[in-house]
Amino acid sequence: KAGVTQTPRYLIKTRGQQVTLSCSPISGHRSVSWYQQTPGQGLQFLFEYFSETQRNKGNFPGRFSGRQFSNSRSEMNVSTLELGDSALYLCASSFGFAGGALETQYFGPGTRLLVL
């Protein structure tokens, strides 16, 4: 079955702009999590969506937001971009059954964002 897909794969923006990244989970998966990966901070959890609702949130400013659609596809948006937002943004999907044990998350290849 097809894996997690993320679009676009690469993106260049300038400071102050906003950006929207897209993630399509594996078919049947209802949970989508987003992570930011930078050389300095490593992999950090942004948020998780399940059934169109944000279920968990990391410690990022409000400029980072997301949403999930009824088909489980998810988007994340970063407004008023800063140089420090340059990173690889990864999404991961899982079945996400509420209250269940930690499930295997399958990561997409990521979107590499460069802010100039």
Added chain:
Amino acid sequence: GQQLNQSPQSMFIQEGEDVSMNCTSSSIFNTWLWYKQDPGEGPVLLIALYKAGELTSNGRLTAQFGITRKDSFLNISASIPSDVGIYFCAGPIIQGAQKLVFGQGTRLTINP
């Protein structure tokens, strides 16, 4: 917040050598995960550990869940060129939640 300290940060070895890396936490974890990330790709789950003292293998990879529940180890035996990559340990910030905290990673380089 919870942090995972992973060491070493990088390793340079000869093909055929064994590799060991570890991860420690100031907090107790009930699940330990080990991922590998290849260039241009997202992390791929290698081994999941769910019980203190558990020893689990996946081919040439063996991982252990420390008895204190504050550490985990990953060993790779007889390394081959395709083992090159970055290895991460991870655990759930909240038990049962799809919210992971990751170690800083161990970058493995192999000289043929």
